[in-house]
Amino acid sequence: MADSPARxxxxxxxxxxxxxxxxxxELDGKLGDLESDLLALDRIERFADVFERAYRKVHSLKGSAGSHGLPIISKICHQLEEHLNLFSNTPAKPPREMSDRCLAHIDLMRKARDQAQAGGEHFNDIEDELSTLRTxxxxxxxxxxxxxxSKVNIKLCTQIMKRYPVQVTVMDNGYQxxxxxxxxxxxxxxTGLEVKMLNGLALVAAVRMSARGNQDMQAILLSSSKQPPFKRNVDPNYIVPRDSKFAENLGSAIDSCVAALREKVEGLAR
Structure with missing residues (x-):
C-alpha cells in the first residue's frame, strides 16, 4: 500500500x-469603545461601573497587544492603567484632566496602530511622547x-538645578x-567634554544616533576650551565654556533647556 503524501x-x-x-x-473599534467609556467617566452617578469596565478593557488590550508582537501598545496601556489607578477610589467627580489625559493615551495607541499597519518597526517618536505624557x-x-x-562643576550644576523640580543622577564615566x-x-x-572612557561630545552623538528614546533630549556640553558652534543633528543643544562667565552661562543654558521641556509638555496637554 502506497504511503499517502505528507501534508x-x-x-x-x-x-x-x-x-x-x-x-x-479590529483595534480601531476596540479603541472607540474604550474612548466612549473614558468620556463617560465624567458622569459621576455611573463612575464605578464605567471605571471598572474601562479598566478591564485597557488590561485586555495590554495583554493582547503583547501576544501579537506590539509591545509599544502594551506599554501605553500599562501607563494608562497607572493613571486610572490614581482615581480608582474617587469619591467625587474626577477632574476634567483625567479624561483628557486618558484620551491622550488612546491617541498614542491609534498612532502606534497606524505605524504598525504601515510596516513600521520602530516607535521612537511614540516612546518620546509617552515619556512626556508621563511627566x-x-x-x-x-x-x-x-x-x-569635576566635583566643583557637579556642585554648581546641582545648585542651579535646585530651582527646578528635578531628579539628578551623577556619573563620571562616559561609557557607563x-x-x-x-x-x-x-x-x-x-556632560563634560573630558570624561572617562567616552568624551562628552561622542556621548551626545551616540545617544542622538541611537533608537532608544533619548535622541531628542536636551543636552549641554561643558568644555574647558571655547568650542565652535555645532549645527549637526547629533550635537548638544548648548556648549558652555569654562570661562569667567561659566556659572552665568550654565544657568542660562539650563533655564533654556527646562523652558523647552515645559513647552513640549504643555503642547502635549493642549
Missing amino acids: PLPDVQAMLCQLRENYLA LLLGERYSVLIVET ALEHLLQQKYHLLI
Missing part, C-alpha cells in the same frame, strides 16, 4: 502575520543626568553613562 507544514510566520493584521484591523501625569518633574569628573542612557529615559544631559 505540507503550515507557514507559521504567515499565520502570525495574518493574526497581527487582523488584530490591528505631565506625575507633575512637573524632570530626570537629569550629569556626567562630569551611554549604557544608562540606552536603557532609561532622561530629559536633560549635562
Whole structure:
C-alpha cells in the first residue's frame, strides 16, 4: 500500500502575520469603545461601573497587544492603567484632566496602530511622547543626568538645578553613562567634554544616533576650551565654556533647556 503524501507544514510566520493584521484591523473599534467609556467617566452617578469596565478593557488590550508582537501598545496601556489607578477610589467627580489625559493615551495607541499597519518597526517618536505624557501625569518633574569628573562643576550644576523640580543622577564615566542612557529615559544631559572612557561630545552623538528614546533630549556640553558652534543633528543643544562667565552661562543654558521641556509638555496637554 502506497504511503499517502505528507501534508505540507503550515507557514507559521504567515499565520502570525495574518493574526497581527487582523488584530490591528479590529483595534480601531476596540479603541472607540474604550474612548466612549473614558468620556463617560465624567458622569459621576455611573463612575464605578464605567471605571471598572474601562479598566478591564485597557488590561485586555495590554495583554493582547503583547501576544501579537506590539509591545509599544502594551506599554501605553500599562501607563494608562497607572493613571486610572490614581482615581480608582474617587469619591467625587474626577477632574476634567483625567479624561483628557486618558484620551491622550488612546491617541498614542491609534498612532502606534497606524505605524504598525504601515510596516513600521520602530516607535521612537511614540516612546518620546509617552515619556512626556508621563511627566505631565506625575507633575512637573524632570530626570537629569550629569556626567562630569569635576566635583566643583557637579556642585554648581546641582545648585542651579535646585530651582527646578528635578531628579539628578551623577556619573563620571562616559561609557557607563551611554549604557544608562540606552536603557532609561532622561530629559536633560549635562556632560563634560573630558570624561572617562567616552568624551562628552561622542556621548551626545551616540545617544542622538541611537533608537532608544533619548535622541531628542536636551543636552549641554561643558568644555574647558571655547568650542565652535555645532549645527549637526547629533550635537548638544548648548556648549558652555569654562570661562569667567561659566556659572552665568550654565544657568542660562539650563533655564533654556527646562523652558523647552515645559513647552513640549504643555503642547502635549493642549
